[in-house]
Amino acid sequence: MRNIKLTIEYDGTNYLGWQRQKVGPTIQGTLEETLSRILNHRVHIRGAGRTDAGVHALGQVANFKTTSSLDPASLGRALNALLPRDMAIIKVEEVDLKFHAQFSAKKKTYFYQILSRPVRSAIWRNYAWWVPDRLDLEAMKACLPYIQGRRDFASFRNTGTSTRTTVRTVFEATIKRVPVAGMIRFEITADGFLRYMVRNLAGALVRVGQGRMSPEDFVQLLDARDRSLAPPPAPPQGLYLKEVIYD
Amino acid sequence: MRNIKLTIEYDGTNYLGWQRQKVGPTIQGTLEETLSRILNHRVHIRGAGRTDAGVHALGQVANFKTTSSLDPASLGRALNALLPRDMAIIKVEEVDLKFHAQFSAKKKTYFYQILSRPVRSAIWRNYAWWVPDRLDLEAMKACLPYIQGRRDFASFRNTGTSTRTTVRTVFEATIKRVPVAGMIRFEITADGFLRYMVRNLAGALVRVGQGRMSPEDFVQLLDARDRSLAPPPAPPQGLYLKEVIYD
Numbered sequence: 075m076r077n078i079k080l081t082i083e084y085d086g087t088n089y090l091g092w093q094r095q096k097v098g099p100t101i102q103g104t105l106e107e108t109l110s111r112i113l114n115h116r117v118h119i120r121g122a123g124r125t126d127a128g129v130h131a132l133g134q135v136a137n138f139k140t141t142s143s144l145d146p147a148s149l150g151r152a153l154n155a156l157l158p159r160d161m162a163i164i165k166v167e168e169v170d171l172k173f174h175a176q177f178s179a180k181k182k183t184y185f186y187q188i189l190s191r192p193v194r195s196a197i198w199r200n201y202a203w204w205v206p207d208r209l210d211l212e213a214m215k216a217c218l219p220y221i222q223g224r225r226d227f228a229s230f231r232n233t234g235t236s237t238r239t240t241v242r243t244v245f246e247a248t249i250k251r252v253p254v255a256g257m258i259r260f261e262i263t264a265d266g267f268l269r270y271m272v273r274n275l276a277g278a279l280v281r282v283g284q285g286r287m288s289p290e291d292f293v294q295l296l297d298a299r300d301r302s303l304a305p306p307p308a309p310p311q312g313l314y315l316k317e318v319i320y321d
Numbered sequence: 322m323r324n325i326k327l328t329i330e331y332d333g334t335n336y337l338g339w340q341r342q343k344v345g346p347t348i349q350g351t352l353e354e355t356l357s358r359i360l361n362h363r364v365h366i367r368g369a370g371r372t373d374a375g376v377h378a379l380g381q382v383a384n385f386k387t388t389s390s391l392d393p394a395s396l397g398r399a400l401n402a403l404l405p406r407d408m409a410i411i412k413v414e415e416v417d418l419k420f421h422a423q424f425s426a427k428k429k430t431y432f433y434q435i436l437s438r439p440v441r442s443a444i445w446r447n448y449a450w451w452v453p454d455r456l457d458l459e460a461m462k463a464c465l466p467y468i469q470g471r472r473d474f475a476s477f478r479n480t481g482t483s484t485r486t487t488v489r490t491v492f493e494a495t496i497k498r499v500p501v502a503g504m505i506r507f508e509i510t511a512d513g514f515l516r517y518m519v520r521n522l523a524g525a526l527v528r529v530g531q532g533r534m535s536p537e538d539f540v541q542l543l544d545a546r547d548r549s550l551a552p553p554p555a556p557p558q559g560l561y562l563k564e565v566i567y568d
Contacts, residue, residue: 157444161443193397194401197330197377199332253499288338
């Protein structure tokens, strides 16, 4: 038995998200079907992060077990030849049998792209959140120290889900302009993320940028640990799973 | 009679190009139909550059005549509400009746994006030319002085078309890395472009970057003024009409 690790890029626009579903195409389902065709046995893959519909990945990681002796480079070429063009395999590696894409992950980095300009964009419609307001970047940046370190992110979790703990450790969080006119990127690295956490944070940070919330309100919201007080999540198309880091 | 100037952004992926055709959706056709619905009369628009299928625009310019008294801001809002999401109106201005989007243009800027990395990209599949080789940027840059100034670009025109003159003046041409891993951008500003000129230049520049042509070969190719000697054009999805400049 061998354990294979995949690093995957995808454009999430046309998928119902990572997790296999009966009602439509998903990243996991498409990968499993394609792997099964190549390897001639049923394949079950585990992903590092279950991205939602419309969310993209530059470096999603998944693993699966196989008895096939196909070398990693050939498997990568076969996958890239057979997968739809909005999915691409960046790397294939044989790893220790104990490696688990989700549980072995030490850190993950997501970024969220916000396009701040008066009119909507044709090119970026599926790749950023269009916000038709000027954003006060300094006010948004003033919130970042409060989400760094070990914190309780209960205010920024998904409504209606119960997780064992809502405490996560954020190692780094930055907001900067990228060289596309009006484009702002919020990037965050943590030991784990609650469902909707990045989109909820991005939604609140944009409120601060718009002047509809102060950085003090943001801190109060975080301290309240009550999801019902937070603004709605930012839409999925701005979110990218950038990287999953292992030991 | 009023003359209206539009600045338009579009994702060319799902269009047969700028020019109206009977067989499928085009940018001009979609704009004309939408304008006709809003203004209640047939509209004929002229574009500054006739982009090909799959080519994008950040700042295409077009103009049309109308008897409507609808103010530019309202027209822009109506267009952005009714146009497909892969087209967006950036600006609407009333201009002098003599303004002609194509003939009044003094300069145009195009850029061409090349993604140089070992594996194909899911995110950039429709927005850059994937080249699975390392490119020697210095060799590519060494070609640029030879295409600047007033030159005969006969070697880089479209095959099978005859234009009055193949002489154009290039005001600026640059090659640089943009902050996406492996992404290279060739940008060129000229008083006009032959059909396929930017894609033919990009195709030859990539050959130089790959070491399959030397900068000296590139100069010889330019001097030969013979399209049949040039490498094939770069594919459309890397090309963007960035800006059209008027007096």
